Amino acid sequence: MRDYLSAELEQGHVQLSEKRYGMIPVVAAGRSVRTAAAELGFAMQQTALRYRNPDNKPDAFEKRVLQRLQDAPPGKHHAEVVYSNGNPIYRYIQTFRAGKSCLKCHGDPQQAPKFIRERFPPSKDASYGYKLGEPIGAVSMQIPLNVLFGRVQRNLGRELGMTAAIFAGLLLVLVAVLRSALLVPLRRLADVMQHILASGRFDRRLPVSRQDEAGLLMRSFNALMDRLQQKEQEDTASESRFRELAEGAPDALVAFLANGQIIFFNRQAEELLQVRRYELLGSHFAQLFPELESLVQNMETWKRRLVLWQEQPTLLQTVAGPVEMTMSPVASSDETYYCALLRPRRP
Numbered sequence: 001m002r003d004y005l006s007a008e009l010e011q012g013h014v015q016l017s018e019k020r021y022g023m024i025p026v027v028a029a030g031r032s033v034r035t036a037a038a039e040l041g042f043a044m045q046q047t048a049l050r051y052r053n054p055d056n057k058p059d060a061f062e063k064r065v066l067q068r069l070q071d072a073p074p075g076k077h078h079a080e081v082v083y084s085n086g087n088p089i090y091r092y093i094q095t096f097r098a099g100k101s102c103l104k105c106h107g108d109p110q111q112a113p114k115f116i117r118e119r120f121p122p123s124k125d126a127s128y129g130y131k132l133g134e135p136i137g138a139v140s141m142q143i144p145l146n147v148l149f150g151r152v153q154r155n156l157g158r159e160l161g162m163t164a165a166i167f168a169g170l171l172l173v174l175v176a177v178l179r180s181a182l183l184v185p186l187r188r189l190a191d192v193m194q195h196i197l198a199s200g201r202f203d204r205r206l207p208v209s210r211q212d213e214a215g216l217l218m219r220s221f222n223a224l225m226d227r228l229q230q231k232e233q234e235d236t237a238s239e240s241r242f243r244e245l246a247e248g249a250p251d252a253l254v255a256f257l258a259n260g261q262i263i264f265f266n267r268q269a270e271e272l273l274q275v276r277r278y279e280l281l282g283s284h285f286a287q288l289f290p291e292l293e294s295l296v297q298n299m300e301t302w303k304r305r306l307v308l309w310q311e312q313p314t315l316l317q318t319v320a321g322p323v324e325m326t327m328s329p330v331a332s333s334d335e336t337y338y339c340a341l342l343r344p345r346r347p
Contacts, residue, residue, distance in 0.1 A: 005277040007219070010225060014035065016216050028265065034294065037141075039224060041143075041144070042141060043141070044139065044140070044141045044142075044193060045139075045140055046137055046139060047066070047137060047138055047140045048066070048127070048136060048137035048138065049063065049066050049070075050126040050127045051069065051126075051127060051137075052106075052120055052125060052127040056137075058140075061080075061082065061091060062093065062138075065138075066095075066138060068331050069093070069095050069135070069208075070135055070317060072095065074095075074097055074133075075094070075095070075096075076095055077092065077093060077094045077095070077187060077190075078091075078092070078093045079091070079092045079093075079186070081145070087145075087146055088145040088146070089140055089142055089143065089144050089145065090141075090142070090145055090186075091140075091141070091184050092137060092140070092141045092143075092190070093138050093139070093140050093141075094139045094167070094187065094191075094194075095135055095137070095138040096135075096136065096137060096139070096188040096194060097134060097135055098130040098131065098132060098133065098135075098136040098215050099132070100132065101198075102130065102136055103130060103131075103132060106127055106128060106129075106130045106136065106302075107128070107130055107131075108128070108129070109122035109125075112128070120239065126143070130131075139190050139193055141189075143186075157229075161345040167328070175268055188206050188207070188218075189217075189218070189221065190207060192204045192205075192206060194219075202225050202228045202229040203229065203233060204221045205223070205225060206218040206221055206222055208222065243264070247266050247267060249266060249268065250268070251268060251341050251342065251343055252266065252268040252271070252272040252273070252286060252323075252342040253266045253268065253269060253340070253341060253342070254269050254285065254288070254339075254340045254342065255268075255330075255337055255338065255339050255340075256285040256337065256338055256340070257335065257337050257338075258306070258335065258336060258337070258338070260278055260284040260286060260295075260296070260302060261282060261283070261284065261285075262282060262283055262284070263281070263282075263287055263337065264282055265277035265280060265281060269342060272320065272323065272342055273288060273318055273319070273320055273323075273342070274319065274320045275288075284296045284297070285340070286302070288318065289316045289317060289318055290317065290318075291316065291317055292305075292316070306324050308328065309325065309327040310327055310328060313326050314326075314327075315345060321344065322344075322345040323342045323343060323344055323345060324342070324344075325342050326340070326341045326343075327340045327341070
């Protein structure tokens, strides 16, 4: 769905707004990266000293490292093994600097989009005022070494005798080796993650020439990217077929998500309702009908109406006259959306 919305935004010159905040492609890309990291068994996020999203607030370790790297050369990184509840965790932080696209929302607050200033008032938000090339944040990764050591432990458990002293000695040796052995592949992984966050594409892969645990991690990551790219291509093809069929349908058709956000509007709907699709893409479905506008702010009543609309045709008033609506849910691989078929009421 991200590719479809991106194409519609560009083709229709749609201006981003508060209602369309969730349609920003990089938001979807960020969610995908977090999902990818979780499936691999580690945590990854963007963080900064002057953060905007509370979820990106740096912890004590990240804050200490970011303060130390503020005046470091571009691309500087930091790697360290720390312990949490007795468990070793590989911490890696790669800084990045503000580019032109970053400054649209993090540069001069007076030049930022209006809905950004309203959502994040300059008087209360510290993440404005960045300059081109200035350190703006970092990618932070946390890899529990026990995840990597699990296979080694299973294979060597009997031979080592599982004695505490031998295991502790092996753990210290492996931590020292992996601390340097993982540095290069993790930097490459961070570069690929930054590319995905910036572009929203899953077209980068990590070069794999190792047969150790680091190589296993890189191969697993590449396999996940293959699945995500294949799913993205399948979704794009499915959306393309749906769009062709919907555009050729003789009746007006409007598709929207469960929260009411409109994601598709065919030509026949434009003609019936006397509106332009690009004016309503991303808006709430209830805004098409004056009698339903109160549902925009009442989610519980909106959900009950969705159930009723699926049970029987509904007569609604529009600025162009009364229409009869028939609605049905459609389950996709991502989530359920709804298709409303609209016909002018016959005398």
